[in-house]
Amino acid sequence: MSSTAQSLPIEISSLCKAYGPIKALDDVSLNIAAGEFLTLLGPSGSGKTTLLMALAGFVRPDGGSIRFGDQEMIATPPHKRGLGMVFQSYALFPFMTVAENVAYPLKIRGVSKSDQKTRVERVLDTVELGGYGDRRITQLSGGQRQRVALARAMVFEPRIILMDEPLSALDKKLREHMQIELKALHQKLDATVVYVTHDQREALTMSDRIAVVNHGRIEQIDTPERLYRQPHSFFVADFIGESISLPVTVANDTAQLGGRVLKSDLAIAPGSGGHRLVIRPELLEVMSGPVPENANDFSGRVNDIIYQGDSVLVIVEHKSVGMINVRVPANRAGQTGLPSKGEQIGLALHPEDTIIVPEQVS
Amino acid sequence: MEQVGQRKIDGLWLTVVGIAVLFFLILPTLIVIPMSFSGASFLEFPPTSFSFRWYAAYFTSPEWMSATKTSLIAAVMTTAIATPLGSLCAYGLHCSAPRIRNIAQIFVIMPIVVPVILIAVGVFSLYAKLGLNYTLTGIVIAHTALALPFVIVTVMSGLQNYDFDQELAARSLGASRAYALWTITVPQVKFSIQTGAFLAFITSLDEVVISMLVSGGDNATITRRMFNSLRDQLDPTIAAISTCLIFVSISALVIISIFNRNQKNKDQL
Amino acid sequence: MSISEANAGAKKFNTASTLKAEDRRERLTFLGLSMPAVLAILIVVFLPIFWLSSLSFYNAAGELSTENYARIFESALYRRTFVVTFQISIAVTVICILLGYPLCYLLTKVKDRTAAILMIFVLVPFWTSVLVRTYAWLVLLQRNGIINSSLMSLGIIEEPLQLAHNLTGSIIGMVHIMLPFLILPLYATMRNIDTDLVRAAVGLGSSPRGAFWRVFFPMSLPGLFAGIVLVFILSLGFFVTPALLGGGRVQMLAQRIESTITIYSNWGAASALGVVLLLLALVMIWLMNRVFGLDKLFMR
Numbered sequence: 043m044s045s046t047a048q049s050l051p052i053e054i055s056s057l058c059k060a061y062g063p064i065k066a067l068d069d070v071s072l073n074i075a076a077g078e079f080l081t082l083l084g085p086s087g088s089g090k091t092t093l094l095m096a097l098a099g100f101v102r103p104d105g106g107s108i109r110f111g112d113q114e115m116i117a118t119p120p121h122k123r124g125l126g127m128v129f130q131s132y133a134l135f136p137f138m139t140v141a142e143n144v145a146y147p148l149k150i151r152g153v154s155k156s157d158q159k160t161r162v163e164r165v166l167d168t169v170e171l172g173g174y175g176d177r178r179i180t181q182l183s184g185g186q187r188q189r190v191a192l193a194r195a196m197v198f199e200p201r202i203i204l205m206d207e208p209l210s211a212l213d214k215k216l217r218e219h220m221q222i223e224l225k226a227l228h229q230k231l232d233a234t235v236v237y238v239t240h241d242q243r244e245a246l247t248m249s250d251r252i253a254v255v256n257h258g259r260i261e262q263i264d265t266p267e268r269l270y271r272q273p274h275s276f277f278v279a280d281f282i283g284e285s286i287s288l289p290v291t292v293a294n295d296t297a298q299l300g301g302r303v304l305k306s307d308l309a310i311a312p313g314s315g316g317h318r319l320v321i322r323p324e325l326l327e328v329m330s331g332p333v334p335e336n337a338n339d340f341s342g343r344v345n346d347i348i349y350q351g352d353s354v355l356v357i358v359e360h361k362s363v364g365m366i367n368v369r370v371p372a373n374r375a376g377q378t379g380l381p382s383k384g385e386q387i388g389l390a391l392h393p394e395d396t397i398i399v400p401e402q403v404s
Numbered sequence: 405m406e407q408v409g410q411r412k413i414d415g416l417w418l419t420v421v422g423i424a425v426l427f428f429l430i431l432p433t434l435i436v437i438p439m440s441f442s443g444a445s446f447l448e449f450p451p452t453s454f455s456f457r458w459y460a461a462y463f464t465s466p467e468w469m470s471a472t473k474t475s476l477i478a479a480v481m482t483t484a485i486a487t488p489l490g491s492l493c494a495y496g497l498h499c500s501a502p503r504i505r506n507i508a509q510i511f512v513i514m515p516i517v518v519p520v521i522l523i524a525v526g527v528f529s530l531y532a533k534l535g536l537n538y539t540l541t542g543i544v545i546a547h548t549a550l551a552l553p554f555v556i557v558t559v560m561s562g563l564q565n566y567d568f569d570q571e572l573a574a575r576s577l578g579a580s581r582a583y584a585l586w587t588i589t590v591p592q593v594k595f596s597i598q599t600g601a602f603l604a605f606i607t608s609l610d611e612v613v614i615s616m617l618v619s620g621g622d623n624a625t626i627t628r629r630m631f632n633s634l635r636d637q638l639d640p641t642i643a644a645i646s647t648c649l650i651f652v653s654i655s656a657l658v659i660i661s662i663f664n665r666n667q668k669n670k671d672q673l
Numbered sequence: 674m675s676i677s678e679a680n681a682g683a684k685k686f687n688t689a690s691t692l693k694a695e696d697r698r699e700r701l702t703f704l705g706l707s708m709p710a711v712l713a714i715l716i717v718v719f720l721p722i723f724w725l726s727s728l729s730f731y732n733a734a735g736e737l738s739t740e741n742y743a744r745i746f747e748s749a750l751y752r753r754t755f756v757v758t759f760q761i762s763i764a765v766t767v768i769c770i771l772l773g774y775p776l777c778y779l780l781t782k783v784k785d786r787t788a789a790i791l792m793i794f795v796l797v798p799f800w801t802s803v804l805v806r807t808y809a810w811l812v813l814l815q816r817n818g819i820i821n822s823s824l825m826s827l828g829i830i831e832e833p834l835q836l837a838h839n840l841t842g843s844i845i846g847m848v849h850i851m852l853p854f855l856i857l858p859l860y861a862t863m864r865n866i867d868t869d870l871v872r873a874a875v876g877l878g879s880s881p882r883g884a885f886w887r888v889f890f891p892m893s894l895p896g897l898f899a900g901i902v903l904v905f906i907l908s909l910g911f912f913v914t915p916a917l918l919g920g921g922r923v924q925m926l927a928q929r930i931e932s933t934i935t936i937y938s939n940w941g942a943a944s945a946l947g948v949v950l951l952l953l954a955l956v957m958i959w960l961m962n963r964v965f966g967l968d969k970l971f972m973r
Contacts, residue, residue, distance in 0.1 A: 100572055102696050105689040117691055120575045121584075133573035137591055147577035194577065204576075411881050415782075422779030425772045425852075426794040432809040432849060433798040439812065447812050450819075489710045496706030508707065510962065515718050517958050519910020521927035522947050525934060526721025529728075549717030552710050610802040612913050613927075617935075630804050634917050638811060646805040653800040 313400020838920025862896020
């Protein structure tokens with residue numbers, strides 16, 4: 043799409059919102075770069091939707107600041123914020139046709155009838171719904187409705203687009219397809235996107251950066267990779283990806299597990315409430331020989347082997363820490379190296395994969 | 405085997421009782437219709453001759469016509485006032501905090517559950533002070549209060565079935581709250597508003613107790629005249645009037661159920 | 674640029690209070706939308722009733738007293754009115770249960786389409802004027818009405834029965850008016866009962882009758898209760914039908930209040946009766962709210 047408008051950065055500072063004793067937003071500060079795809083990720087009730095609704099203007103915060111570019115927006119009513127928004131329910135107007143839905147924001151902005159027509163057609167082409175303008179909303183499939191909602195939110199070329207779990211009503215296959223498509227669309231559009239989801243995989247797939255929200259606060263904001271490899275707290279480590287965790291003691295920047303010093307290249311984030319070692323099943327290496335000196339040794343006896351199609355889950359019983367899950371790719375290389383039940387195997391956790399996190403961020 | 409026999413007897417018994425109750429409900433409601441076409445000068449059932457004489461009596465009587473006019477004007481005005489007020493109230497309550505909404509809901513349905521005789525006596529004494537007894541204004545104000553709960557209840561249930569995100573979506577797309585309400589929300593709760601309007605109309609048209617005390621003179625409603633007439637004698641003209649009233653009620657019922665069916669069909673698509 | 678920055682700075686300074694004021698304004702707007710309706714109900718329903726209640730505490734000489742209430746309990750006439758009102762209301766409620774419950778149960782047993790058609794038989798009377806239906810009963814029940822004449826021609830009775838202008842007539846007419854008020858909430862509740870549960874009970878060895886009493890009936894109770902309370906409240910304060918079908922021989926509370934005012938102009942006594950009736954109704958409404966939840970009225 044041609045774009046005269048340019049995407050805007052968003053600057054949120056000290057945003058607070060309480061519902062009675064519950065703090066839905068607890069002093070949230072967050073900077074989103076112009077043109078960024080930022081995801082707010084968190085469990086339900088974490089405050090991620092409240093934050094999005096505050097950006098949209100539907101939730102009025104108790105205090106703080108929201109700036110789009112250099113403009114303070116905190117007290118601006120929703121219709122003057124000029125953002126596109128896609129709702130979880132799509133919120134399409136069922137008594138209008140597809141084209142009427144998409145033209146709605148243009149009509150409000152006083153765009154001439156002929157301009158409306160060309161812009162609606164162009165945006166429908168963009169979302170691959172060319173020629174669907176005269177259809178009724180009730181005649182569309184879930185995926186098509188999703189695209190109409192998207193077209194309606196971007197037809198007026200907003201510089202910021204908000205999306206509230208837009209894919210959660212779709213089935214898994216379509217959802218994954220739309221994730222890729224949305225990401226590609228974002229690259230074509232010149233808009234800052236704030237996306238809310240509770241699906242960590244979706245967040246990892248689509249985002250430039252992810253803000254993990256919990257109890258009304260942002261636990262960590264990082265790129266998908268850093269968030270996955272270097273979580274700052276147990277909550278983040280546990281919420282993203284698969285893992286098991288073991289309590290460890292930390293003194294002088296070294297962690298000990300059952301009296302043994304853990305070798306780790308990663309910084310231990312500051313925090314309170316004790317620390318935990320996080321082991322991701324796919325980061326453990328099954329050794330054919332002895333575990334090398336520079337790695338942490340988690341060798342044990344194979345308790346069970348579970349075939350899961352794309353991978354194989356090996357459950358290893360470690361003599362002091364208990365059961366440890368190891369994920370091995372199901373290709374031939376993985377298969378040939380597979381041990382059998384009851385066999386003693388060597389497991390290495392390399393220092394660059396040794397994640398130690400505090401129970402709570404300070 | 406014994407159980408199956410028992411079941412059949414239970415089922416038969418149930419069907420017989422059920423159908424008997426249905427006839428008990430419908431027959432007395434509709435019996436005045438054939439009677440209204442009777443040619444005899446007294447009430448008889450089944451009628452032995454056919455005529456329109458009671459309709460003629462009704463439509464040529466200046467008293468009955470004046471009362472009919474009063475009732476129709478009162479019902480139309482009640483509907484015209486109660487429908488917008490009730491719809492706005494329903495929208496306001498729908499958007500209010502749950503605590504306020506719950507209190508207001510109980511308050512708002514009081515006119516339905518408080519014995520109407522108390523409202524009638526109270527309004528009568530209040531109107532005596534204000535000089536509103538026997539005026540059209542007085543009737544319309546009282547009927548509006550009685551009709552409001554029906555409008556509010558139907559519109560609120562309409563709003564509950566409506567995906568409120570649509571209004572938010574419209575606002576995010578640049579519509580002010582009022583514009584979003586008018587262009588997006590109202591078209592979709594239109595059926596509830598119309599249903600509420602019909603209920604308001606029928607409530608006013610059929611209301612007896614308040615009209616009995618508050619209306620009178622030139623502004624007597626048809627129900628007041630019917631009530632007073634029935635206290636003395638069984639005038640067959642009333643069969644003709646009743647038939648007209650039944651016709652109005654059933655038409656309203658039919659229109660509302662057509663609305664509902666259309667709405668449901670749309671929802672299912 | 675610099676202007677907008679200064680602007681932003683100024684805004685930030687009193688953000689919290691601005692937001693709070695905005696919030697209050699919005700809440701008041703919504704309340705304001707409701708106000709005309711609330712006001713109308715306040716003026717027509719609440720204000721007169723409060724005023725009426727206050728009248729009940731003044732005697733004929735205009736002094737504060739509880740004389741009016743004392744008379745309610747002392748006068749045989751008023752006591753009689755209360756007894757009759759309760760007798761009729763209870764009788765009407767019981768008969769409505771006996772007629773309404775089987776019908777609702779039958780409606781849940783037949784096909785949805787059939788049930789929808791049969792419901793017309795309930796909705797048409799429900800929507801028809803009370804006055805029209807009372808008139809119909811007056812005609813049916815009169816001395817030479819169709820019921821007496823057919824019973825006589827069948828040889829069941831020799832003399833026409835006194836059906837109208839007495840207690841019998843009042844009760845028959847009131848049952849006919851009240852029955853839909855029992856049926857509608859009860860049927861709504863029954864329709865939501867999961868019939869699989871009943872089938873499961875039968876599958877687990879219950880007899881169909883046992884399954885009905887142990888599973889279906891308890892689950893239908895909330896709707897039945899709502900219907901009972903509705904019928905009872907409406908019966909307690911009912912005016913039109915007993916006034917016409919009772920023929921002056923049956924005096925229920927509502928008629929007593931009306932005649933005390935229109936015939937005797939005794940506002941004190943009438944309002945005391947009114948207060949008692951109001952309290953009875955409020956207790957019933959409170960009960961209904963506790964058991965059924967009045968807010969359910971607002972859902973479809």
